[in-house]
Amino acid sequence: MIINHNLTAMNTARQYNIISSNRVKSTEKLSSGYKINRAADDAAGLSISEKMRWQIRGLNKAVTNIQDGVSLVQVTDGALSEADNILQRMRELSVQAANDTNTPQDRQALQAEIDQNIKELNRIAETTTFNGIHTLRADDQYAIDPDIATITTPTAIGKGIYRMDKDDISIKDKKGNPSTTQGFEMSFSNKPTSELEGKTFFVTCSANCNQTFDFSFNSNESTGVTINSANSRESIFININPNDVSSQDGIPGKIASLLGSDSGVKGLYPNNGSMNNNYQIGHANMLYIDGSRMVFYPVTGHSNFSSSSISKTVGTGASQVTYNNLNMGTMYLNGMEENVTIDIKSNEWGLKIQAGALENQAIDVPLVWMEAKKMGIDPLDVSSFDNAGSAISSLDYALDWLHTTRSRFGAVQNRLEHAMDVDANTSLNTSSAESRLRDTDISEEMVNMAKQDILSSAGEAMLAQSNHLYDSVLSLLQ
Numbered sequence: 001m002i003i004n005h006n007l008t009a010m011n012t013a014r015q016y017n018i019i020s021s022n023r024v025k026s027t028e029k030l031s032s033g034y035k036i037n038r039a040a041d042d043a044a045g046l047s048i049s050e051k052m053r054w055q056i057r058g059l060n061k062a063v064t065n066i067q068d069g070v071s072l073v074q075v076t077d078g079a080l081s082e083a084d085n086i087l088q089r090m091r092e093l094s095v096q097a098a099n100d101t102n103t104p105q106d107r108q109a110l111q112a113e114i115d116q117n118i119k120e121l122n123r124i125a126e127t128t129t130f131n132g133i134h135t136l137r138a139d140d141q142y143a144i145d146p147d148i149a150t151i152t153t154p155t156a157i158g159k160g161i162y163r164m165d166k167d168d169i170s171i172k173d174k175k176g177n178p179s180t181t182q183g184f185e186m187s188f189s190n191k192p193t194s195e196l197e198g199k200t201f202f203v204t205c206s207a208n209c210n211q212t213f214d215f216s217f218n219s220n221e222s223t224g225v226t227i228n229s230a231n232s233r234e235s236i237f238i239n240i241n242p243n244d245v246s247s248q249d250g251i252p253g254k255i256a257s258l259l260g261s262d263s264g265v266k267g268l269y270p271n272n273g274s275m276n277n278n279y280q281i282g283h284a285n286m287l288y289i290d291g292s293r294m295v296f297y298p299v300t301g302h303s304n305f306s307s308s309s310i311s312k313t314v315g316t317g318a319s320q321v322t323y324n325n326l327n328m329g330t331m332y333l334n335g336m337e338e339n340v341t342i343d344i345k346s347n348e349w350g351l352k353i354q355a356g357a358l359e360n361q362a363i364d365v366p367l368v369w370m371e372a373k374k375m376g377i378d379p380l381d382v383s384s385f386d387n388a389g390s391a392i393s394s395l396d397y398a399l400d401w402l403h404t405t406r407s408r409f410g411a412v413q414n415r416l417e418h419a420m421d422v423d424a425n426t427s428l429n430t431s432s433a434e435s436r437l438r439d440t441d442i443s444e445e446m447v448n449m450a451k452q453d454i455l456s457s458a459g460e461a462m463l464a465q466s467n468h469l470y471d472s473v474l475s476l477l478q
Contacts (some may be wrong), residue, residue: 009463016459023452026445035440045437052434058357059427066420068131069353069365073413076135076367079128080406083370086117086124087399090380093117094391097382107383114380114391118372125370138349138367154184154342160333162342163305164206169295170374171288174275176390178376178397181288183297184331186340188251193217193242196251199336202312206298206329207284210310211235215255217242225258236281256289285329290373298329305329355419363419365412368405375401 029035036042036049096102097110125136133142154162164184173179184203196217205211212235223244226237238258245251259279279287284302288295310326323332333340349367356362372378375398382388 012459012463016456016463019452019455019459023449023456026449026452029440029445030442030449033440033442034438035445036438042437049434049437052430052437055357056427056430056434059423059430062355062357062361063420063423063427065354066363066416066423069351069355069363070413070416070420072130072133072135072351073365073409073416075130076128077406077409077413079124079136080370080402080409083121083124084399084402084406086121087377087395087402090114090117090377091392091395091399094380094382094388094395098385098388098392100385104383107388111382114382118378118380121370121372122378133351133367135367136370138369142349142351142367154331157327157330160335160337161327162331162333163327164203164296164298164303164329164331165305169297170376171278171290171295171297172276172376174278176276178394181295181297182303183295184342185293185295186331186342187292187294189339189341191339193245193251196240196242196336196339199339200334201336201340202332202334203281203285203296204310204326204328204330204332205282205284205302206304207302208304208306208328209283211282211284212312213281213285213287214238215240219243223254223258252289252292252294255287255294259287291379293373296331303329353416355416355423363412363416365416366408370402370405372398 025041028037036046039046093110093114097107102110126134128134128136154164154166156162162184165182166184167182168180169183169185171179171181197219198217200214200216202212202214214235214237216237216239218239219241221239221241223241224239226239238255240251240254245254256277256279259281277289279289280299281287281296284299286297286299288297306328309324311322311324312326313322326332349369350364351367352362353365354362376394377391377398380391380394382391
């Protein structure tokens, strides 16, 4: 009989320790509800489960993102709905004004309400925000595609030099109908008119010729127009005495009065005159004036933006500058960059809503630039039968734009809600799969726990029995 090593007891103790360890693990699984509490429990299962977890959490957060996007769309649509009511009322008033049973005083009252509605329309656009984002006054930081913003911006080809190639500028065409064109849009800032003293700017012909249309601001000369020749491709010169203009906003109006006067000027060609605020300023260029806005654009079919050998000298004395190899269809702002505002807004704005758990799973939510002037209804004149008829036509165009815009927002909201349903369903099903990997099957584990309890009790009994084997050795020594 061996007494130095009680192998029976040692083997029983080893088995008992294994059972105790399994019992602890079973207790841990039952108490935590997870069958994987550490990587050693199931290394492969842990890896798969953790990947599913970040997918589930990402999908749940995407649902929250989409809900925010839906809220933004609803706020915007609510504002557009009220804008719709305003436009409908303005159209109703225009129809009422298009009736010669109205007295001038009646039409003045109708005009007053229309003017207030225009102001409210612009105010709604200015104040509609969601979390600080102006959804109806889109900023270029929200351009959906930076390339689009670049395309719709006048191309700068030098300091203060821009091509007439900005797309979709809002104007009224020669018939007075709302339209868009490609050209160059500018407006004068609120700086004092005196700051323009001595400055000039000019636009080249949008065809391959030497013609230019020149502006200068000189208080030593009278305000007026000079045409070198009425039937050749030579230049038109307009000088504006800054003292003749009370504010910067009056400069385009002053130019319009000169080009549309009855003095025989009327643009380059005496018979063209003003065509609903459009003036032909050369054989291939037009100028549209609307309040403080001036839009230079090529006559249809005359826009090649080519480089040529044309040279031009502007200024006098030490400030004289000569331009060589001028580009066609180009605006040259000679030191006036700080005195004019160039409209460089994109036509495509939007926000990206992360609608999934993975990179680039986004939905574009549109933003718009709603402005009465852009919609062609500011100003809106109902002072006569004909003017009221034109107002009705302009409002029809504005309503069509508004309804198209609202339908875009409605379609996007439907898409967001579909995406939200898909994300929620995917999260649910992925959670079900992750549960099968990670969660404890309580009934199965209770059976296992009962087994470990029985084995543990048996192990304790066998360990006691193995220790009693040494009693026979003691009896030999007695």
